[in-house]
């Protein structure tokens with residue numbers, strides 16, 4: 001069984017600071033991590049590998065050359081091969097173009113039974129790339145996967161919904177997107193980390209020359225959407241800080257609440 | 272991107288969600304926003320609402336009252352439960368039929384996946400989780416958040432149609448209901464060319480919803496964070512909320528602690544968007560992940576013992592105190608009041 005896991009390297013959003021004037025990210029000093037949902041996708045692939053003999057796991061990541069750290073880390077968790085897709089012509093791709101590139105790479109890999117992605121990346125939060133890759137490859141898809149079982153030639157997937165869950169059976173090949181509830185990711189092993197930094201076929205660097213994505217469909221120029229401008233949302237609240245003894249503050253709050261038309265204080269007797 | 276003949280597209284298509292009783296609040300909000308865009312356009316524009324399901328035609332009038340000019344129904348037993356392959360075919364077919372210049376899709380779990388796939392098939396762009404939609408001169412601008420809402424970006428989709436967007440529930444306001452408004456109903460048959468036969472729904476489970484107030488539509492929301500400290504303490508938030516017939520919301524860490532079971536009450540990028548009149552945040556630090564789920568409350572009161580907490584920057588009234596010195600007093604006094 002062949003599994004491909006698509007991952008992305010992202011800046012740790014908790015650490016991200018914004019330049020208020022330019023509305024852009026201050027990348028300096030911000031640690032890069034494997035996107036959290038993607039960690040669950042990797043872990044699930046490795047669990048399948050642990051549970052049977054015939055599994056081969058390939059990590060696929062599109063990103064700048066520095067994203068080699070991410071593929072090496074994913075490899076060290078237990079994958080068989082890790083590929084970084086990096087090329088100037090990919091730069092500025094929106095989700096549509098990114099999915100075009102990933103789909104071309106997956107076709108180039110050739111064989112696959114399961115493609116796992118994280119549900120969404122913490123930088124753009126779009127949740128679009130997984131489904132888009134499925135569509136480009138003409139595969140069935142199940143997103144928001146919180147449970148997964150393989151039964152013969154099909155997968156039985158538990159998918160989270162807003163108010164519960166669904167159990168869906170799908171043929172393979174299939175594309176699945178993982179959420180946090182799916183599993184607890186493992187840590188890489190020390191020995192494997194060293195191996196991840198050794199040269200060999202297990203760590204590959206591909207450009208568009210390898211995967212032959214249609215140049216008229218990718219990159220900033222050919223993306224259907226483009227970002228004209230980014231900016232910092234305005235938070236124009238002027239806050240008043242209350243002072244005094246707790247009882248006074250509580251009294252002041254009640255005064256303010258009672259003055260609001262749309263807020264009804266029903267009190268205890270009414271319930 | 273290959274240029275499409277963009278002028279062949281007109282109107283706005285809205286796809287939301289419904290339950291057995293009717294269209295969801297989120298769907299009506301999208302219709303409200305579609306109406307606002309419609310009024311800003313200087314060319315003829317119709318608002319088309321799409322319903323996919325079993326026996327859904329009965330909801331058409333309500334969509335009309337809320338702003339739809341036409342309701343497109345894709346009906347049948349096959350659509351009783353969500354199946355990605357059939358539903359994506361349906362959305363694609365509706366868009367092919369209507370050829371709208373704008374499509375608004377509610378960012379539910381299923382809506383997000385349907386929109387992504389449909390965008391690929393239709394070879395057009397999709398902007399995720401838009402927080403604002405507007406026209407700039409003649410160009411349509413979709414504003415999306417990035418980095419948990421710390422920055423926003425103006426997205427344009429100049430050459431392809433429809434210009435698609437997903438939008439979270441709670442982001443926009445619904446229109447005034449006008450029960451004299453009528454709308455056309457169009458039934459659409461879909462040939463499922465791309466359905467994957469063996470995809471099968473084995474079961475579908477819905478959590479028992481309590482009688483609690485829905486956080487998305489509540490006028491008063493009491494939000495609790497990690498600072499609350501324990502499940503016993505959490506009950507005080509419930510008490511306070513009940514005095515307003517309000518809802519209790521939470522941050523992710525509070526949910527992870529198990530102080531509330533209600534996953535749907537988490538506020539923020541990965542959870543609900545709320546737009547209450549009153550939001551009271553208690554023991555919440557004010558991470559962007561959380562605050563971008565709070566939409567224009569009339570009054571935001573923040574209680575946090577750390578005077579430098581980021582939450583105070585988004586609040587109208589700040590109380591830099593231990594919450595448990597204030598809350599019992601508030602509950603006590605409010606409980607004694609009755610609506611005048």
Ligand SMILES: Cc1cc2nc3c(=O)[nH]c(=O)nc-3n(C[C@H](O)[C@H](O)[C@H](O)COP(=O)(O)OP(=O)(O)OC[C@H]3O[C@@H](n4cnc5c(N)ncnc54)[C@H](O)[C@@H]3O)c2cc1C
Pocket residue numbers: 013014036122495496497498499521522523524525537538539540541542553554555556557558559560561574575576577580592593594595
């Ligand atoms: C991809 C991703 C998505 C996320 N999505 C969401 C989301 O949708 N919603 C969300 O909420 N979070 C989300 N988070 C988490 C988010 O980044 C923050 O970690 C979270 O919002 C912080 O929650 P908190 O304020 O409850 O906890 P903390 O940040 O720990 O803050 C607790 C606060 O309580 C105060 N406090 C402590 N004791 C007291 C006391 N006795 N009295 C008064 N104040 C007290 C402290 O001063 C502190 O400010 C997400 C994170 C990631 C990485």
